[in-house]
Structures are given as structure tokens and as C-alpha cells.
Amino acid sequence: MKNIAVIGAGTMGNGIAHTFAQSGFKVQLIDISEASLKKGIETISKNLDRMVAKEKISEADKEATLNNITTFSDITAGVEYASLVVEAATENVDLKLNIFRQLDKACPDDTILATNTSSISITQIASVTSRPDMVIGMHFMNPVPIMKLVEIIRGYNTSDEVTNTIMELSKTLGKIPTEVNDYPGFVANRILMPMINESIETLYNGVAGVEEIDTVMKLGMAHPMGPLQLADFIGLDVCLSILNVMYDGFKNPKYAPCPLLVNMVRAGKLGVKSGEGFYDYSESRKAEKVANQFTK
Secondary structure (H helix, E strand, C coil), rough: CCEEEEEECHHHHHHHHHHHCCCCCCEEEEECCCCHHHHEEEEEEHHHHHHCCCCCCCCCHHHHHHCCCEEECHHHHHCCCCCHHHHHCCCCCHHEEEEHHHHHHCCCCCCEEEEEECCHHHCCCCHCCHHHEEEEEEEECCCCCCCCEEEECCCCCCHHHHHHHHHHHHHCCCCCCEEEEECCCCCHHHHHEEEEHHHHHHHHCCCHHHHHHHHHHHHHCCCCHHHHHHHHHHHHHHHHHHHHHHHHHHHHHHCCCCCHHHHHHHHCCCCHCEEEEECCCCHHHHHHHHHHHCCC
């Protein structure tokens, strides 16, 4: 595989593009928004700068990585020569189905179509294409350039050949691929999201405060980040979407999202991306923290 197309220049998309480009692949980063493409490239450049500062890569490595990425706002032009397409758009089933219909028509017949979905059925996504045997889940973890795990999810019709190809490809990226079956939430989110949801329920029921809940999980369970802070970083809207997929898929009330989570998303409190979730990430709050450092 030489050419990798990545759909979506957001957090996951630019991280996936970064990872492939740094491994020597030619990457076509595609997004309908020119502003998102510009921001995505800026994010990749900043992340590479951090790696240069830590002496993990050289300045030449950074330039080579950036030179491996070409941006497109037109999906048809961007996937024309792709050996693999990795879709990393918003976790919305209708949006993803529409993208895969377009990809099926625009891509060469031998192009493998992968999705970075964290919960939506691979089989359902594959069903809108004429190549269900060549559709697979490739769920990277955030931040993509750092996290080693990739969940490889086989749809009902995904072929052994495609699965083996993507497993080996993931290894060339320095990742550790783990094959899982196609059920709502797969493995990572089927376990993680109920824990996050229960943490929100614990807050909602007044058992403890935000920092207290996170402290218990960090110090008592050796988690590097508390579940409420993690939810903020994932995005509360994303957490809600995944829980809804699991609730709809299993029809089990244990996956029903907490009313507090629903209300926060309705209010636009989405976590880091909106500046406020369970914690305050606003510029004024950042300024306050900096001021406190100099006044102590």
C-alpha cells in the first residue's frame, strides 16, 4: 500500500494522517472544510514540533512527514488512487453511511474501505457498498500518534485477506492491532463507556463531586486520568452518541445514558472542545491558572 486517504481532518483524522505520513506513506487528507484542513495540518505540525523538541525525531523527519500529506476538499479527487481509505468523520451513522456510498463509487475496485468508528456496526456500514468483504473497522485510540492500540473489527462479510492485510499494516505503523467482533461498542467502549456513565450517575446522585470521583479512580484504581476528565477529552457528545448506539443495539437499560450527560450535551457543555464540561477549559480559566502560578 502506497496511498492512504483519510476522511476527516479533526482530532482523530489528523492523528491518523500524521501516523501514516510519519511511517512513510503518502496521505491524502480529505475534509469538506478548508478551515478544518488548515487546522488539521497546523495540529500535525505542532505535534511534530513537540517530538523534535523531545529529540524523538529530527527536523528532517518532520519535514518529510508534512511533505507526505496532501489535502483535498473534494472526496472524489482525494481517493482516486487510494489503496486504503480510513474514514474518521463524526460518530454519526447517517453521515458515515453517506460517506461510504460515495467512497464505493469513487474508489478503485481494489481499495479497502476502513472506518475509525468507535461503536457503529461495521456490517451496517458495509451494507451500503458493493464490496462488503473489503470493509473493516480500524479504531485508533486518541492521541493516535502516541497510543499503541488499534481495534480491528471484522464485519459479517469482511474477508480473511482484508483482515490480515490491515492487521499487518497496523504493525508497520508501530501499533498493536487486536481483532474483535462486530457488536455495539466493540471491546474498548463496551467496557469504558458504562464506567464513564456510572461515574456521571455517581455525580448526578450526589455521592461525590467531580474531583473526588476522579481522585478515587486515579489513586484507588491506578487510572492515569479520572473518568470524568477522560469524558471531557473524548467529548461528551461523543460519549452520548456511543452510549446511544449501545443502548439501541442491546436494548439493555444498563447502557442508557445518564440524564445529566444528556442535559450537558444539550447545553453545549461538551468538554475540552467547547471549553467546558465537567471541568473548565476556558481561556479565562487558563489565564487564572497561569496568574496563580506567578503569585504563589
